[in-house]
Amino acid sequence: MKKSIRFWLACWLAMWSWCVNPVLAQGQPTVLTGRVVRAANGDPLVGASVFVKGTKRGTITDRAGRYRFILTEPVTIVARFVGLRDVEVTLLPTGKPIEQNFEMVSNETQLADVMVAANRQDEYLQKVPVAASVVGRRDLERRSIYNTMESLNNTPNLITDSWLNSQVSFSIRGLSTVFDNVGFESTVALYIDDVYFSRSFAFNQTLMDIDRVEVLRGPQGTLFGKNTIGGVIHVISEKPEMTNDGQIELNYGNYNFRQIRAKLNRQLVKNKLAIRLTSALSLRDGFVTDRTPSIEALNKTNFFGFRGSLLFTPSDRVTLTLRGNYGRDNKAENTFVYTSKPDYNPVGVPADEGLTTNQNAPVEFFRDQYGGMGKLEIKLGRNTLTAISALNSSVDSYLSDNDISAADASRWGRSQGLRTFSQELRINSPRDQKFAYVAGLYYLNERISAADTFTLNKGFLPVAARLLGAPIANANQFTSEGYTTDAVIESQSTAGFVSGALELTPKLRLSGGLRLTTETRQLAYYQRLRHQLVNGVPFNIIDLYASTIGSKASPVTRQITDLALSYDVGMDYRFTSNLMGYAKFVRGFKGAGFNTAPIKDSESGGLVFRPEYVNNYELGLKAKPTERIQVNGAIFYTDYKDKQELLDQGTRVRVANAPLTRGYGAEVEFSAMLKRFRLDVSAGYLNLKFIDFPFGTDDNGNPVNYAGNRLLKAPDVTLSVAPEYTVPLNDKLRVYLGLNINHTGKAYNDISNSELLARVPASIINGRVALVPANGKWSLAFWGKNLTNKLYIQHGWEYEFGDQVAWSRPRYYGMEVYLNFR
Incomplete structure (x- = not known):
């Protein structure tokens, strides 16, 4: 490296x-x-x-x-x-x-002409033959959006969830990746300012100084790389400007929510050098209440971070941007409750009621993230040469009561880390010429590590006796047994890519691209058991979950190498200057990986899983008949081969590739603006299922095939309606009134389609009222989220010691103050 x-x-x-x-x-x-x-x-x-x-x-x-x-x-x-x-x-x-x-572009009384970097350079959304959504700075402010998950609520066929600050799941068009195993790279590519993050636990959620968040739906492998089968989420922060200004935002809400965000921009050398500094502090109590006061006292969120960026323009043909960031979380809210029913009570305690729990250990969490990047842009005639170098690091640790109940059955903890270096070099022409192109080279070097610690305690004995079919000898002397699993992945990936668009006529354009990717990964893995001895004889209860594999001195090693070609071909036709249609085929690729979870057998448990491929067919329309109306839509068909899946259930963690997965869907986005009224509507429909998915055998030795099951995190319907109205009080003051109604249909949280863990259909209503002067120097707003207090299951697990679910956030509300300095 x-x-x-x-x-x-x-x-x-x-x-x-x-x-x-x-x-x-x-x-x-x-x-x-x-x-x-x-x-x-x-x-x-x-x-x-x-x-x-x-x-x-x-x-x-x-x-x-x-x-x-x-x-x-x-x-x-x-x-x-x-x-x-x-x-x-x-x-x-x-x-x-x-x-x-x-x-x-349009003024504020009309729909803005939105920019998107789908072709690795800024273009106007209506000109790009890609299904894309853009959440701009205006949307972030007027909807009181404070993190990445909230910013994506209005995107069709996209859902997010998180059961811990460091464990975030993004699903686009029904394609997502399990988020509690570092051996699985994300199916949705995550970018911040052109820099790729392969794991969502390194993707900072708190938004500071953001210009826009782009969502590109469908495979984007030619220009954005191998892990874009579901799509791309790209957070683009504001650049330093040759001005002197600043802003402070103050927030206070229920659950003792307190947040301060600030930014400062200074021109250091006129028209040559500028700097922008931003910071954020976010504090909040947990919304799940623990009956034990000492545990509840630690149930909080605590984040602090800052970003700095420097813009240097020594001439009209050279631009250098340097960015650095640091973030720290040192507490975490508990989102879990125990859900076992009266007829299934393996550890002998009642199920939790609502958002109240009774655990015997607090959630302990810590995360440190830092990194930096440099972006050099050089004008070569009409072309632009771009070089991007980046270094990033993320480490976190987590420890909790794993059974999520008053019975002290188990504890689980994990520490994980990610260090990356990436380099991209590309050249592109302007998009307005007859033949436009982008070509480049990309290199990524990563080191990913994870260490899991699991303990079975005295409260697990009733479960162990049932699983073993006999009483536990010397049970009164048992205290604990456990395991430690350690995995380190070294990964190198290199790619070359080229993409172009040829204008055949003033109305018809052909496009296509190729990306050749080669990557090598090495895994070093070991798992050590901790047995309790009585008279020299171990209880061997931990053997229900794991076995000794390798050692620290001599770990089990695996190596995989992939060479794959991603490509796309398409055409777009401009019926009028305001109406474009397009057709597109994309071949996507996601490399082979490792199962770093605890397993019972290094072979049958599946340390290695195969790469996955997708063929995606798409038709789309983009229309902006007037400056006040815009409609974009797409239909698509997806054919998946060897989709990588993991099931964490009972006493086993199993990994497999689903040979065939297919489905189709549609999505539409509509925006309209009158003099004082704006309406944004989006809708999505999905029908994706496993066609063939043999998945070993069940606990009784019977073969299991998940053919016909729906994909996890793939709701059948998503719908968003966001009306906004402006009321002028006088020539100096305005009131903004806004609602944001988001409906998500039923979605399963596991590949076995467990009804107990399923996410039920839910409609979430958010609202905001803001008082703003005409000069924009300040604003005062009152906001509320999930106003009807609708709860649904974000995620969950079925374990032998009882089921557990992570709830969505209940109703929360607060007050926000903006102060702008110029």
């Missing part, structure tokens, strides 16, 4: 030294020409004003949207058109002709 870092660092420094000292010929007469067009569809704007800021010197565009005049000194050029936002750009005369085009 060190050699790789040194190699890429040398390449990065060489490019930097080549470009930081450009010489511009200033003060010479320069001919300035260009076009002014509507960003949403590329139509020319006739009669748009193009002028020098602060003067009356300027011109207007002709029938083709073109303009022309002469520069003799550095100036700021402004493009203006009625109903659209002004666009400004600073230009320096070079003595050579300059072409400067302007793309105009």
